[in-house]
Amino acid sequence: MNGYITAQEAAQKWGVTSxxxxxxxxxxxxxxxSRMSRIWIIPEDAKKPTGIKHSKERKMD
Incomplete structure (x- = not known):
């Protein structure tokens, strides 16, 4: 799709997991x-969001 990339392509571009x-x-x-069926399509020029939140905190005992 012109002008869009997949989550996997964005992950490679941004250095994170898909x-x-x-x-x-x-x-x-x-x-x-936006979501098309079961895949996310992302504008090619989208920037990596800053301050990625972690959904679960890890506890060090």
Missing amino acids: RQVQILCKENRVPGA
């Missing part, structure tokens, strides 16, 4: 991202 990109899209943190 799952992390999917989570960012689901949380509406990637402007212009």
Whole structure:
């Protein structure tokens, strides 16, 4: 699709996992991202969101 990339392509571009990109899209943190069937499409010029939140805190005992 012209002008858009997949979550997997965005993950490679941004240096994160494709799952992390999917989570960012689901949380509406990637402007212009939308879902087509089962895949996220992201504008080619979308910037990596800053301040990625972690859904679960790890405890060090």
